[in-house]
Amino acid sequence: MKNHHFSNLSEMKFDVSKDQKLFLQKIDGICKLLREEEEKSYLKASINKKVIPFFKKIGMLGCPISKEYGGLGYDILSYLLALERIGEEGGSMRTFFSCHTSIGQMILQNWGTEEQKKKFLPNTTKGRDIMAFALTEPNAGSDPSLIETTFKESGDHFIISGKKHWVGNGTFAKIITTYAKEKGSDKKISAFIIDLNSPSIKKKEILNKVGLLTVKNAIIEFNNYKISKENLLGLSGNGLSIAFSALIDGRLSVAAGAIGVMRDCLKETIQFSKSRSQHGTVLAKKQLVQQHIAQIIVALESTKWLVYKAGTIRQQLQIYLETLKSEDDRWIFKINRKNQKYSYFRNECDRLSAIAKYYATNACVDVTNRSVQIFGAEGYKKTSRVARHFLDSRATTIYEGANEVLQLKIATEILGNEYRAY
Numbered sequence: 001m002k003n004h005h006f007s008n009l010s011e012m013k014f015d016v017s018k019d020q021k022l023f024l025q026k027i028d029g030i031c032k033l034l035r036e037e038e039e040k041s042y043l044k045a046s047i048n049k050k051v052i053p054f055f056k057k058i059g060m061l062g063c064p065i066s067k068e069y070g071g072l073g074y075d076i077l078s079y080l081l082a083l084e085r086i087g088e089e090g091g092s093m094r095t096f097f098s099c100h101t102s103i104g105q106m107i108l109q110n111w112g113t114e115e116q117k118k119k120f121l122p123n124t125t126k127g128r129d130i131m132a133f134a135l136t137e138p139n140a141g142s143d144p145s146l147i148e149t150t151f152k153e154s155g156d157h158f159i160i161s162g163k164k165h166w167v168g169n170g171t172f173a174k175i176i177t178t179y180a181k182e183k184g185s186d187k188k189i190s191a192f193i194i195d196l197n198s199p200s201i202k203k204k205e206i207l208n209k210v211g212l213l214t215v216k217n218a219i220i221e222f223n224n225y226k227i228s229k230e231n232l233l234g235l236s237g238n239g240l241s242i243a244f245s246a247l248i249d250g251r252l253s254v255a256a257g258a259i260g261v262m263r264d265c266l267k268e269t270i271q272f273s274k275s276r277s278q279h280g281t282v283l284a285k286k287q288l289v290q291q292h293i294a295q296i297i298v299a300l301e302s303t304k305w306l307v308y309k310a311g312t313i314r315q316q317l318q319i320y321l322e323t324l325k326s327e328d329d330r331w332i333f334k335i336n337r338k339n340q341k342y343s344y345f346r347n348e349c350d351r352l353s354a355i356a357k358y359y360a361t362n363a364c365v366d367v368t369n370r371s372v373q374i375f376g377a378e379g380y381k382k383t384s385r386v387a388r389h390f391l392d393s394r395a396t397t398i399y400e401g402a403n404e405v406l407q408l409k410i411a412t413e414i415l416g417n418e419y420r421a422y
Contacts, residue, residue: 014308020078026058027082031089038089038214042388045213047172051096052127060097062125065105069121076315080256080307087260091392092214094257098400099168099215100124102253103246104131107177108193110321111234111242113329116193120175132173133250134164134194134220135243142405142422144179144189144243149222151180151190158232160192160225166399170218171205177246178220179239189239193231200225211391235333248349250400251357252314255307258360258396261389262300265371268385269293272375283374292370299363306359310352317345351413358406361396368393 016024034050041048055061064079065071074082079101087094105124108117108131123129140146149162160180167176174196182188196203202221209217234242270293273283283289320341325331335342371386372379379386397403408422 014077014312016078016081020074020081023058023072023074023078024081024085027060027085030054030058030060031085034093035089038093039383039385039388041214042090042092043382047216048093048214051093052130056127059125061100061127062105062121063101065101065109065121065125069109069117070125071105071121076252076318077308077311080252080311083253083256084260084263084307087257088264089260090214090388091257091261091396092212094253094260095168095212095215098250098253098257099133099173100131102249103133104169104175104177106249107133107191107233107242107246110245111191111332112193115230115329116233120193124175129174130169130172132167132169132176133246134167134170134176134178136166137163138165142402144240145187147179147181147189149178149180150183151192152183153229154226156229158192158227158229160194160222160227162222164220164222166206167218167220168215170220171203171216176220177233177242178222179243182237188237189243190236191233191239191242192227193233194225194227196220198225210394211388212395213391235330238333244350247400248314248353251353252307252310254396254400255303255310255353255356255360258364258393259300259303259307261364261393262296262303262367265367265386265389266293266296266300269296269371269374272378289374292374296367296370299367303356303360303363306352306356310349310356313345313348313352317342317349320345347413351410354401354406354409357400358403358410361393362403364389364393365397 034048034054037050038048052061059072060082062069062071063074063082064076065073067073083094083097086097105121108121112120120129124131135144135147137147137149139148147162149160149164151158151160162180164178170176176194176196177191178194179189179191182190200223202223204219206217206219270284273289273293276283321332324335324342328334368386368390372390375384375386378384381387382391401409405422412420
């Protein structure tokens with residue numbers, strides 16, 4: 001048989017280009033510069049004020065955003081690799097980028113009109129405006145269709161009223177995307193671009209979190225907030241489609257960050273176990289300690305391939321969407337479900353991002369727990385890196401889709417919607 005009848009499976013690799021390598025080296029350099037300040041800020045439960053100005057210098061605040069709007073124009077996998085390295089510094093720092101870029105800027109880039117993108121994105125890529133995403137409410141978490149925030153038409157404006165919870169970056173973000181149900185309708189949910197500098201919007205920081213202490217979450221309340229109809233994102237009634245697409249990128253960012261957390265835990269446990277002696281020998285020679293380290297290595301390597309595969313498919317979707325673009329700003333809403341190529345990429349992105357997030361975050365909680373166990377009492381102090389990773393990782397199994405819900409989602413993809421359990 002001739003070889004060309006088969007795919008060359010040996011080419012299933014994720015090598016980075018010289019340009020990507022240089023960018024990731026810059027990310028590494030900034031992370032090293034920020035480490036001490038991040039650790040101090042964590043113990044104070046305060047924002048690390050150096051994150052935005054330092055990363056702004058190398059363009060990370062617009063990494064996957066088109067150069068046309070002030071970004072670097074990097075592909076999805078490059079962005080995920082950057083988040084992976086940032087994740088080594090903790091879930092807080094990575095969460096900032098997830099909120100600003102993954103479920104912030106990328107929504108605008110993919111769903112906004114040309115006018116909206118030109119108006120909002122350049123300031124966000126330069127760090128002048130920080131972004132956030134506001135979907136969750138007191139009575140609407142895993143099921144966003146239950147949101148109670150409403151909007152109604154008023155001439156050439158909309159009036160929005162309601163309350164959003166757990167808005168990452170919410171205490172200091174300037175621009176957010178939010179979601180509201182048309183007043184008098186049970187199902188019609190729309191998306192909006194909101195400028196938070198308004199007296200009819202109240203922001204309150206959520207305090208006493210277990211972890212993620214250098215990123216700030218807020219409760220945001222809209223009190224008859226008046227917004228121009230020009231700030232409607234996408235078509236009226238298509239809000240959930242936009243939100244669900246955002247969650248694909250959000251889940252990938254969380255999974256990528258988990259790789260970084262696990263890598264840092266591996267480094268810390270290796271160093272500690274080689275330097276700490278008990279019962280006449282170093283911990284690194286203890287079989288049960290080696291068992292923990294082996295599990296950490298397996299979890300790390302397994303997660304990398306899930307995330308990289310999902311990221312590659314997500315990039316293929318992005319490339320395909322670029323080929324479909326037209327001068328019609330609403331073109332993305334007109335893609336027919338019968339478009340098999342689009343449906344394949346969209347469904348695979350949804351499926352693989354759910355699997356990657358589910359596996360990565362469960363693995364991360366296990367890895368951080370094992371790391372604390374290896375450190376013993378020293379690992380039970382917030383001054384240790386493994387303790388901070390342990391506290392931060394717990395939240396990742398809850399946000400961007402609770403892992404129990406993702407389990408059902410993953411199973412339903414195979415069983416079919418008639419067996420939907422949620």
